[in-house]
Amino acid sequence: MTSFQGTPTYPDHAWHGNATVLENVQIARATFRIRLASPPLAERIVPGQFLMLRLPRRDDPLLGRPLALYAVVPDASGRPHAVDVVYLIIGRMTSRLREVPAGAKLDVWGPLGNGFPPDEAEHLVMVAGGIGQTPFLSLGREFLGMQRYGKPPRAVPVAKKATLCYGARSAEFLAGVSDFEAAGIEVHLATDDGSRGHRGLVTDLIAPLVAKSPWPCRIVCCGPEPMIAATARIAQRLAIPCQVSLETPMACGIGACFSCVARIRDESGNWDYRRTCVEGPVFDAQHVVFDNEELGAPSAREAE
Amino acid sequence: MVQLAVQLGRLRLRNPIVVASGTFGYAREMTGFVDVGRLGAILPKTITRHPRPGNPPPRTCETAAGMLNAIGLDNDGIDAFLTRQMPYLAGLEPAIIVSIAGRTEEEFVEMARLLDAADGADAIELNISCPNVSGGVDFGTDPARCERVVSGCRKACKLPILAKLTPNVTDLARVAKAAENGGADALSLVNTCLGMAIDWRHRRPRLGNVLGGLSGPAIKPIALRAVFQVARAVAIPIMGIGGIATIDDVMEFLVAGATAVQIGTANFYNPTVTMRLLDELPEALAQLGAAGVSDVVGTLEVP
Ligand SMILES: Cc1cc2nc3c(=O)[nH]c(=O)nc-3n(C[C@H](O)[C@H](O)[C@H](O)COP(=O)(O)OP(=O)(O)OC[C@H]3O[C@@H](n4cnc5c(N)ncnc54)[C@H](O)[C@@H]3O)c2cc1C
Ligand SMILES: Cc1cc2nc3c(=O)[nH]c(=O)nc-3n(C[C@H](O)[C@H](O)[C@H](O)COP(=O)(O)O)c2cc1C
Ligand code: FES
Numbered sequence: 001m002t003s004f005q006g007t008p009t010y011p012d013h014a015w016h017g018n019a020t021v022l023e024n025v026q027i028a029r030a031t032f033r034i035r036l037a038s039p040p041l042a043e044r045i046v047p048g049q050f051l052m053l054r055l056p057r058r059d060d061p062l063l064g065r066p067l068a069l070y071a072v073v074p075d076a077s078g079r080p081h082a083v084d085v086v087y088l089i090i091g092r093m094t095s096r097l098r099e100v101p102a103g104a105k106l107d108v109w110g111p112l113g114n115g116f117p118p119d120e121a122e123h124l125v126m127v128a129g130g131i132g133q134t135p136f137l138s139l140g141r142e143f144l145g146m147q148r149y150g151k152p153p154r155a156v157p158v159a160k161k162a163t164l165c166y167g168a169r170s171a172e173f174l175a176g177v178s179d180f181e182a183a184g185i186e187v188h189l190a191t192d193d194g195s196r197g198h199r200g201l202v203t204d205l206i207a208p209l210v211a212k213s214p215w216p217c218r219i220v221c222c223g224p225e226p227m228i229a230a231t232a233r234i235a236q237r238l239a240i241p242c243q244v245s246l247e248t249p250m251a252c253g254i255g256a257c258f259s260c261v262a263r264i265r266d267e268s269g270n271w272d273y274r275r276t277c278v279e280g281p282v283f284d285a286q287h288v289v290f291d292n293e294e295l296g297a298p299s300a301r302e303a304e
Numbered sequence: 305m306v307q308l309a310v311q312l313g314r315l316r317l318r319n320p321i322v323v324a325s326g327t328f329g330y331a332r333e334m335t336g337f338v339d340v341g342r343l344g345a346i347l348p349k350t351i352t353r354h355p356r357p358g359n360p361p362p363r364t365c366e367t368a369a370g371m372l373n374a375i376g377l378d379n380d381g382i383d384a385f386l387t388r389q390m391p392y393l394a395g396l397e398p399a400i401i402v403s404i405a406g407r408t409e410e411e412f413v414e415m416a417r418l419l420d421a422a423d424g425a426d427a428i429e430l431n432i433s434c435p436n437v438s439g440g441v442d443f444g445t446d447p448a449r450c451e452r453v454v455s456g457c458r459k460a461c462k463l464p465i466l467a468k469l470t471p472n473v474t475d476l477a478r479v480a481k482a483a484e485n486g487g488a489d490a491l492s493l494v495n496t497c498l499g500m501a502i503d504w505r506h507r508r509p510r511l512g513n514v515l516g517g518l519s520g521p522a523i524k525p526i527a528l529r530a531v532f533q534v535a536r537a538v539a540i541p542i543m544g545i546g547g548i549a550t551i552d553d554v555m556e557f558l559v560a561g562a563t564a565v566q567i568g569t570a571n572f573y574n575p576t577v578t579m580r581l582l583d584e585l586p587e588a589l590a591q592l593g594a595a596g597v598s599d600v601v602g603t604l605e606v607p
Binding site: 008010011012013014016054059060061062063064092107109248249251252254255256257258259260261262272273278 | 326327328329332333334335336337349357358361362363364366368369370371373375378520521569571572573574575576
């Protein structure tokens with residue numbers, strides 16, 4: 001089900017329905033965790049995939065919003081039962097989402113996108129900026145062998161270690177740190193104002209961590225684009241594999257509208273606009289053309 | 305049993321629920337959500353003679369009860385379409401109406417010829433109304449050019465031809481009549497309404513292309529008006545398009561004069577919407593005592 005780079009992932013059996021909200025709680029400043037009951041979604045989704053969420057029976061906001069999987073929650077018998085999503089209050093939809101009480105129903109469809117590839121990672125280094133931390137709890141759990149995802153459950157080589165480098169504006173925005181620690185993930189923090197952890201950029205933490213690690217590292221990254229671009233450059237300099245999850249604005253999340261495009265390079269170095277919702281959101285960092293980069297030639301497609 | 309089949313000129317559809325071009329990908333994208341075999345027809349995303357990268361992002365922006373888009377006809381061109389998408393589409397049950405856009409009359413005609421020669425297309429929709437590419441829209445605003453491009457394509461191929469028109473004109477009925485005179489089997493009304501959105505704090509347009517096309521529930525009254533006015537001006541059938549999301553919307557368009565409807569933006573925010581409409585249509589027709597779709601088309605009573 002999860003393919004990688006260049007092959008669109010169209011779900012064979014996506015789920016679209018009304019999911020009951022089991023809880024919706026604040027976990028950090030302007031940050032909430034919402035739990036949605038949906039066994040079909042919970043049993044299929046893998047780390048790095050996302051779902052679309054919409055407030056039902058209203059035309060404003062009209063479109064669904066993409067939100068990454070945070071955690072899959074089992075029922076009493078251990079079967080996948082619900083999904084957790086962590087969201088930051090940004091605008092029209094998320095500011096209303098925080099008001100939604102337990103028991104209410106939301107319009108949900110997914111799982112969507114490719115997810116992180118289950119490639120070997122002896123030391124998995126997860127680099128997150130702000131709300132970009134959301135895909136990494138499930139990924140860390142999976143690589144540490146604590147939980148399996150997908151139907152049938154996908155096989156992932158167990159890592160020796162998983163580290164989260166997590167940067168935020170200030171300490172009060174740091175969300176879910178105890179969830180990561182409880183999963184056995186080593187956490188390194190950075191804040192812009194130094195209110196917790198390293199004062200400065202989260203990307204400052206990467207090179208020293210990799211230098212000290214006794215194992216080969218693999219980096220995965222999610223966050224604001226400049227931070228992803230910086231991480232990609234560091235990974236390239238250190239010559240270690242790096243995958244990034246892009247959060248381009250989306251209208252449909254299912255490959256139907258062509259609005260979520262990013263510039264992705266092919267083997268010959270030419271770029272083309274690719275839909276992040278079906279060909280991503282996870283891409284190999286070397287293939288992404290970041291905003292301030294020299295563009296080079298567009299591919300076989302005619303230049304306008 | 306309510307009769308769902310409809311006739312659009314030479315094109316017969318099993319039912320009037322069709323998906324609009326550019327809002328359903330190439331159908332494969334939707335198979336996880338929708339039993340595409342149940343649709344009346346499928347309109348894949350518009351193709352052009354040569355590949356086009358499309359516009360720089362941001363390509364869409366949500367607005368009140370609608371959205372703006374400036375995708376810019378991002379597609380791999382007709383050759384790639386025929387080799388990569390057509391074999392899949394041709395194997396599906398619904399009619400395949402291939403949407404094409406040319407920069408010139410010659411490009412339209414050439415593509416019509418290529419589709420006629422290839423297997424798989426049941427009809428062609430001429431997108432002479434895309435607001436996101438310079439050149440395209442001229443065919444939809446100038447009645448004389450509209451008639452020439454329709455008749456050129458009609459002569460070049462045996463497939464039924466639909467002309468998709470833009471609402472961004474003063475006298476839509478005139479352009480519609482020109483398309484009818486050119487030999488169109490049916491008209492698709494409407495494409496998006498030209499609009500824009502601004503981020504005043506940064507003094508920037510919200511779309512990479514500055515201007516874009518408005519779609520969704522916000523444009524439904526404009527589309528209904530277009531169908532109503534044009535239905536009174538032409539004899540050929542109409543596909544109604546614009547903001548359709550519920551069975552009430554479908555019925556309103558039929559009563560206003562549409563023989564079939566296309567569902568666009570609603571596929572984005574409700575990927576299974578077409579299945580619900582198909583489930584609900586027979587009951588809605590029965591409520592009007594209709595034995596078939598054609599019994600309600602254009603039955604609006606204006607006091
Ligand atoms: C694959 C994917 C996974 C995501 N996962 C999460 C997640 O786990 N948790 C989370 O909180 N958010 C996540 N996001 C981002 C989330 O979709 C947006 O924050 C959300 O759509 C905002 O909706 P809104 O209606 O509240 O804001 P809007 O009213 O739509 O927007 C408010 C402002 O934010 C800007 N904006 C909206 N979306 C984005 C974006 N994606 N990037 C940059 N600027 C944007 C708009 O341009 C506008 O200026 C993800 C996005 C993608 C594509
Ligand atoms: C993202 C997007 C892409 C579109 N692309 C095309 C296209 O390629 N060709 C076309 O003829 N119409 C295109 N349209 C227009 C729709 O087919 C339809 O005419 C219009 O959106 C109005 O219907 P709606 O309100 O139901 O969406 C596009 C619309 C949207 C929103
Ligand atoms: S969001 Fe519609 S194609 Fe990706």
